[in-house]
Amino acid sequence: MSSTTEQSPAANGPPRHPRPVKPDEEQFRREVDALNSSIDDIKASINKLQESRSLSSDGTNKDTVATKRQELRATIDELCKKRSQLNDSKNAVVEDLKALQAGIKKKFETLKASKASSSSADFDRQIAALEAQQQSGCASLMEEKKIIAEISSLRKSKKAIESTKSDVAALSGSIDADRKAIEECRAALDAMDPEREQVRKALDEARSSLNALDEDRKSIQGERMALKVKLDAEYIKKREVQDTYRQRKEEYFEAMKLERAKRAEQQKKRRDELEHSKIQRELQEVLESADVPAFSSEIAMADVLIRHLTTTYLAPSSLPSEPAASMTSSVTPSRAVDSSVPDGAMVMKKKDGLDEDFIQLGTPRKSKAGRRSTTSSGGSPGPSQALKLDLELITQFAKLHVDIPSNVGGVEGTIATLETKKKEWLEAQMVETKKLKEKAESKAAGLRAKLSGLSQNGTAENGADSSDKNALSS
Structure with a gap:
């Protein structure tokens, strides 16, 4: 049992020296004042003699x-x-x-x-x-x-x-x-x-x-x-x-200096680690984005808009329009409200209780007779009927730089515009993808150089940190 107790400090590493205590300046002043008073008394006695x-x-x-x-x-x-x-x-x-x-x-x-x-x-x-x-x-x-x-x-x-x-x-x-x-x-x-x-x-x-x-x-x-x-x-x-006070003060401030340097080193190390993680994530994103073909998101958004406009206003089905909206939300990026709302549009709340807004485009209708007159006998929307688009679809129109149709009559022109843009993107996709890959590789090389520099700095600073620790322990 005693041998285990004796060997425990060695197992836990070298003994840590206690941190120097800051000398009491008030006590030092009192001691010096007392000595000065005694010196003055002795000098007075010498002068008297x-x-x-x-x-x-x-x-x-x-x-x-x-x-x-x-x-x-x-x-x-x-x-x-x-x-x-x-x-x-x-x-x-x-x-x-x-x-x-x-x-x-x-x-x-x-x-x-x-x-x-x-x-x-x-x-x-x-x-x-x-x-x-x-x-x-x-x-x-x-x-x-x-x-x-x-x-x-x-x-x-x-x-x-x-x-x-x-x-x-x-x-x-x-x-x-x-x-x-x-x-x-x-x-x-x-x-x-x-x-x-x-x-x-x-x-x-x-x-x-x-x-x-x-x-x-x-x-x-x-x-x-x-x-x-x-x-x-x-x-x-x-x-x-x-001399004792000066030595203890120097030892204390030297210890404080080493501790501050150690804390600064630790903070820098944490910052470097965070920077390292950030650069790694950025590198990973760059590498992943390099594998994605160019204009993929634009083509996907164009497909969603074409499908939605076609199924909703040109060839309506017996299914409600909410599934289309849910489909678009699953493909498109996270929802964001665009400030480019067309003139004459009005943001309204759906009556089914869902937390989704939509915009009604065109002139609002004032009576049921007017609503019946704008609807064909087969149930298809009329050319002058206002469009109902949620904010995500409007945001996608804005991202693709395509004008939003003001009524059902402008849907076909909008679909043609989307088809034309999609065709242009597909034609330029290979060349643009190559450019994006080259750009991603250049950016990845720069990020790897940053990672290498951080690793080298970390190795050198670890050596300096160990020497500071040895100095502090001694």
Whole structure:
């Protein structure tokens, strides 16, 4: 059972794709308007941020903020320069202080050395002992070199002590002067500290103010970038909505176009089929008419009229005239009323209730005596008696272009005229029939060409129709 259900779509042909639905333009407009409103709100927020970006945190104008930033940078540069100058001055004082301290230390060492040595006589004894050891010849070469170096050092020390002892008072005064200079340097350094601290604080404040301005600007830039990303997302969404609507609209109108083309093709196909049937019927009629001899209908109508006039007015029989009328109606074409009614004729209704009209030709009779006088003793109609002809017979006279007799006396002349026309038709029948056949064959050839053209167009259009169906299904 399941296999039958699964195979049923394949048996019924390929699945039909649903017809595209026309997109809702009102909904599309609402979506686009909502997105445009959101975009306008985001743009307003960006403009507001742009305006706030041109102001500082206290509402100062953008130009004032830029000027303040430049002033802060100039102040920072000036303070940095001043701090560098103070540091250079401090370093110079420190270097002087270090030099004074080193000089005092050296002078203290000289004084200490001068106080440590007893006298120059001690140096002389040490030098004499070392010289005696050298001159004894017991010392090695290395020992002699050491003795010579020590003797030289003792002599220098002796000389320095001798010169120092004379300058002890001067060294003491110099040390006092250096100590005083050191105190002045330290006082100068202490005096520099408040100014340096003030410069440092001013520099920190300027940098803090500049950093605050930069932080405000960075914060505004961050918010602006976030809004820009959101704005881009809204534009992308709007573009997607527009592209989707445009694509669905194009698909819908393309489907409608294919359907209209299909309906037009079907209508054209039906018209071609009707035209094909019409041409076939016309061809059949042409072929059938080609087999009918020329003047057949004219000869038949002439025979009917001759027989009717002869049997009715020249050799009347005991039978009524209605069968003759019925005979003519069976041979002649469908009944049609001709407007060429002769003068003096009057259309009358038969009294037997049949739905047939007839025309009485000639002057109407007013009394029975008059009617009896116009009739012969044997019952035959008189020459002046009016004719009674139905409308079909009158129509046949008109078609054959034969004058209708106004009374019984003109019947023989009318019959002679009909016989003459019949003879002419019979003589010309063969030639005219050949012409009609040639004309029918030419017309049939044209109709066959039309049928062939319709068939070829139908084949080509069927191929185009199948391609349109494939396109619509895909």
